[in-house]
Amino acid sequence: MNLKFGLPKGSLQESTLSLMQRAGFQFTVSKRNYFVDCDDPEMEGVLLRAQEMARYVENGVLDAGLTGRDWIEESGCDVKDVCELVYGKSGFRPVRWVVAVPDDSPVKKVEDLQSKRIATEAVNITRAFLKERGIEAEVEFSWGATEVKAPYLVDAIVELTETGSSLRANNLRIVDTIMESTTRLIANRKSYEDKEKRGKIDTIATLLQGAINARNRVGLKFNIQKKQIDTLLPLLSALKNPTISPLVNSKWAALEIIVEEQFVRKVIPKLKEHGATDIIEYPLNKVIF
């Protein structure tokens, strides 16, 4: 088996390769090639712009790939959406495509865009959104730096935003949200019917989810008197499956739990109150529930 796997080139490239590495797939990028070697002999990576990913997954050049829900819809391509990949802090957090206008624009709601000029990188999504609402407007393709085009070059823009800070910095006001988008693992429909390839793609999904699960979690291990366990456990009730091992000293047990990193500062004082000793915390690469 040689699974062709598409990786988004450009701004998401580094964080994607890092996630794939934590998932267990090491890619070696060379400068002048779409193809990236993978240490898994059953896979080959292909670096492509996220915008073009669905096109090449649909026509079978790729078996699977990572891209955003937004670009899947913009392309209009028919692909299998295997799973969603979302996680907090940074990385593949959900993004929104919004209609934005200058702070002092008379446009208050999306219906006010009738007969206006709009610049965007996502022409199809935008046109579909407007058509559904019966709005006629001139939507033009923007080659980049869209957010500084209003009001001088166009009346409104449709642009990607995470926190809205870049829009505010350009004195733009959000009028409406066209869509929310998250990263997806997508597959070619025919490849996904092939039993062997489907198994591979599902394993990748499991490992990617495992890496994402581990990102903000740590392991805690500690010794505790057995008589304390009963009162301690309810305090840890939010946690799944603490591992309890007997120790040579039969009054004591070893506990090992997986917790969210931010929760450690709550847990440790409780552990100490219950007389826990030798508490250690260690990093995790993957957590698969």
Place this chain on the structure above:
Amino acid sequence: MNLKFGLPKGSLQESTLSLMQRAGFQFTVSKRNYFVDCDDPEMEGVLLRAQEMARYVENGVLDAGLTGRDWIEESGCDVKDVCELVYGKSGFRPVRWVVAVPDDSPVKKVEDLQSKRIATEAVNITRAFLKERGIEAEVEFSWGATEVKAPYLVDAIVELTETGSSLRANNLRIVDTIMESTTRLIANRKSYEDKEKRGKIDTIATLLQGAINARNRVGLKFNIQKKQIDTLLPLLSALKNPTISPLVNSKWAALEIIVEEQFVRKVIPKLKEHGATDIIEYPLNKVIF
């Protein structure tokens, strides 16, 4: 007067701002804005992708701007082509759009592209070129990194090249040239009919040409006996208008000539043969013939 002047954002930005500075216009770019302050109160700069320049010059948002002949044609816009700006070594040298295929492709001439798939950033130019030759092919927009797409993703590409080295590095072979392109100073037709604005635009053209002329030229100054001048001058005949000034010692004169930097190594041995002394070479900012 407030002339809105478009500057190409991106890969040509730095060399363009540097050329404008040598021409006498200092722009101060801020991070989040299309508008760039100019130390000339009669002008305001606007940073735009070269691909979008003609669009905004045509519709009057800009009075004038710098972009390539290729993007003017790709846009299909109607603008005044004020002058061509070409110079050697690096910078705005002519570039070519070529059809390229993998080294081992069966495609030998452009007619072989019938029914093939072609990726390019210049969809319109490419389609016009093929139509003129009666070739039907699927031309798809490429979001970048076009040169690594053949043969895996498409059969051929249409891509920009200066020296061809990037194509060779990707094992691509040039089949045909679609167009050559150089940088142009373009103007909105209505602005160019306005007498004041036309005067300003023509002055910018003069100063830009002056800066380009100076780029590979230097000044040479030397003392020489008057009786030698007549035999020396024909040897320098390719040069325009040497300035000959008398010296206090009436048998000698001071000559000052402007020569191309590469020509200095030919000129200096001739000067020494004719007894020239105190030869100095100095740098130039502008040369206006």
Place this chain on the structure above:
Amino acid sequence: MNLKFGLPKGSLQESTLSLMQRAGFQFTVSKRNYFVDCDDPEMEGVLLRAQEMARYVENGVLDAGLTGRDWIEESGCDVKDVCELVYGKSGFRPVRWVVAVPDDSPVKKVEDLQSKRIATEAVNITRAFLKERGIEAEVEFSWGATEVKAPYLVDAIVELTETGSSLRANNLRIVDTIMESTTRLIANRKSYEDKEKRGKIDTIATLLQGAINARNRVGLKFNIQKKQIDTLLPLLSALKNPTISPLVNSKWAALEIIVEEQFVRKVIPKLKEHGATDIIEYPLNKVIF
């Protein structure tokens, strides 16, 4: 609760944020603000120069903060010194304020400074030190680069040193030590009387100490025949609380110990002599005894 927590800006900033992160508090610094977001909703960070920390903890603008014992005394402010934070190699090791003079200065002891001129960033500490010994000298505030000021600009300096190497490099000789200083977690006295805030501050202290404890320690885990344990354990007697777990094979046990990193190279040969197998070493984020 919203605990305002002061972090030292400048040279200690990076190592402090890194320590806080290992302790479990992730701060996100933005460029133009004193305030730094924390992933703990109960806390807010404030970046301040170490010199000014005690001032703002004393007047209640901050509830707590990290700074040096030296700057607390220099400021003359009244704050609660919650705990000391010291650890080896690099980072918050103890520093000394010393009186230094040029190698060839006639000044041999601190009493020789009578009527001399002294430059320092710590004017108050220096004056107090001299006054206590009945020495009158002109102490002037130095805006930086103090160590190169003697002997040309002043007779002596009072400067911070860790290893003395920077003083030696400037051909300075240490005459006396004014004070030793370590990093402290300090709190506003009123905040520390508030039960909830005191609990929070004490948890931070515990976690910081936990992170420091883990810095040069690692976990070792290995399998060993039960009959070997009795002879092995005394060799590990310096170590606290080895964790011994029974294994399915009843002649063997699993041992897990926490050791100083530098001690590993001593321990491992001993373990092998006792027939230990499957030895692993893994990193630690925190150790709370």
Place this chain on the structure above:
Amino acid sequence: MNLKFGLPKGSLQESTLSLMQRAGFQFTVSKRNYFVDCDDPEMEGVLLRAQEMARYVENGVLDAGLTGRDWIEESGCDVKDVCELVYGKSGFRPVRWVVAVPDDSPVKKVEDLQSKRIATEAVNITRAFLKERGIEAEVEFSWGATEVKAPYLVDAIVELTETGSSLRANNLRIVDTIMESTTRLIANRKSYEDKEKRGKIDTIATLLQGAINARNRVGLKFNIQKKQIDTLLPLLSALKNPTISPLVNSKWAALEIIVEEQFVRKVIPKLKEHGATDIIEYPLNKVIF
């Protein structure tokens, strides 16, 4: 003679050393020393913070030095102010010390600062300014990053600004200007009475002014028919002393003028209207009128 010359260490260091080099003095900075070698055997450089410069010029450790008018006044020292050094674009442009408050502060004019807390690096200037207006306020020394201290830590700040952009970025509003300041060449009063040292200091002043004059000026040289000179010259009347040289062809002359770089775009069209040919523009190192 061995003139001790103070150079400002820190943010102004690079631009000052570059200016001194264009003036003809090459300093070689070593890492660990106040003293900087100069290629002029009659001079020795000393790197000092601008804040401390006047102190050491006053007490004779230095003969002369470069610092701002602001720090001279803040220090209260008595030194000879030899000349002002101002030039445009970047570098030693005039700076202002302003009183600034948060955008939404109730403070509207400087009198509203009564009983408020103010942070500044220039404590003495600020106190003098307030005292003159009968305002009593608490002025505290800020160790840096002053502009982010209001309103959280203090009510107002007194801070240096060039364009005001850093203040605006911190949402601060300027209430009043305390002083404008430019760079000065200052001398020790006694050194300046010494004839030899005074001659040296005055030459330094001449060369520094020469280098500053050249910064935004260029040389223009062109050939023109003599009969055109009389009508052309008045158009160039703002310029001092054009150099007019005869050419061998007696109907023509060579003119050489020094103009401000920004003025070139006005001059060249006029030259062309008068039939000037072979116009060249060349760079300058120094201009001494």
Place this chain on the structure above:
Amino acid sequence: MNLKFGLPKGSLQESTLSLMQRAGFQFTVSKRNYFVDCDDPEMEGVLLRAQEMARYVENGVLDAGLTGRDWIEESGCDVKDVCELVYGKSGFRPVRWVVAVPDDSPVKKVEDLQSKRIATEAVNITRAFLKERGIEAEVEFSWGATEVKAPYLVDAIVELTETGSSLRANNLRIVDTIMESTTRLIANRKSYEDKEKRGKIDTIATLLQGAINARNRVGLKFNIQKKQIDTLLPLLSALKNPTISPLVNSKWAALEIIVEEQFVRKVIPKLKEHGATDIIEYPLNKVIF
């Protein structure tokens, strides 16, 4: 004991120090010295070119050191080859010295080198190789950039290669392999007879091997129903010594295994099929079998 230990300076320096650190020895390199401090008081590091290592180990200046088998042979020195250090991906993988000629050279086999000129950094190895085959050729020492010397400056080169890509990029063809080489821990023969030093050197070897073993391995820990263990274990049969601990719930056990990183993606699906829960993966610093 003070063991003098040689570390290769230059291209291998960073990866060697990183390996030593993972092995448990932290060296602190200063700029101007061969000697590098070690946090192990029994050792002192000495930075030397790999080419010179064997020379100084042989003559007793060093007790031990790291270098390549190739440079040991090139030097002709007599040292104890304690152990080989090889591992995958990057780092100290085996390298080859090959004879290479231009693609279009008439030289097809090594015998065709008769009377030719050959450039190499490894003059002795090359001469020995040729002599053994009765070939006479002029072998000249190359000071670097050997691979671009053929065919212009010499007929053939003898050069180090890992993947051959640099040779291909220079249009060179490999004719023969002179030797394969790996990194070695070498010792002075006399030092290695000293019981204490030999013990130390062997411990270093053990720790280095331990670090190398851990490089591509991770720990996996999970809970599983005891009844599943029997069917699971054979699937993990390639793995050595899984650690099985009883848990409080007597139907379940805790398993802990050490696997190659690349193997994890095979193991995890199998574990899930067998109902394993709470699977975690964690990094390792050392694995000593």
Place this chain on the structure above:
Amino acid sequence: MNLKFGLPKGSLQESTLSLMQRAGFQFTVSKRNYFVDCDDPEMEGVLLRAQEMARYVENGVLDAGLTGRDWIEESGCDVKDVCELVYGKSGFRPVRWVVAVPDDSPVKKVEDLQSKRIATEAVNITRAFLKERGIEAEVEFSWGATEVKAPYLVDAIVELTETGSSLRANNLRIVDTIMESTTRLIANRKSYEDKEKRGKIDTIATLLQGAINARNRVGLKFNIQKKQIDTLLPLLSALKNPTISPLVNSKWAALEIIVEEQFVRKVIPKLKEHGATDIIEYPLNKVIF
């Protein structure tokens, strides 16, 4: 004609290519090749280590090249030494090969090296020097970082030095100077007999000297009353051939002189004393006397 011209690769590469450019020859270095394109079609550059230059000029692979006198002698090759290229401040200043020993070594003079061990990159020069003085010592080739080898690895070193500062930083004392060396333009003896090639090589020499002459020189131009010239000229007597041009105002003349940059600070006060006006200083590319 196709002149093969050798350029020193490595530490001198950048300054050499910059000097060649100022001389009028623009080379374009590609990464993987000895050959460097030149904008002069009559020349081709070849990048080689300075140590190997003479070897390839002697055997005719190169027609000419740039290297140091030291490496010519070390190689023992027979080449034509066309001219010396020396200039001040930085760049190709003279360098010295010195014998250096640790500060506290018993070696006081070169004769004390009898039977000692010496490390150097210049084995032949060193051996010749010692032999001439009847000293027998073991001279071993050093692969780099020679200056840190004494006293630990060898008794003395022979090393290149410009200012001696690197030796002092390593606590080494200079015992003797073996040779001084400057950069040379060398030519193959047969190429230099070819009339055409000799002409080309001599032109290169002239242009290189012209660029070196201009490096620390500037042009000064000023207007002065004719009656002042006679008293002024003797004060400028060190300068060659001032150019004196008449002005339209017949009482005044324009003078143009070429002076060393460091001399400007002496000349300008004298010019002002003689009533010179409109003094300008401008930069130079070449000066050929």
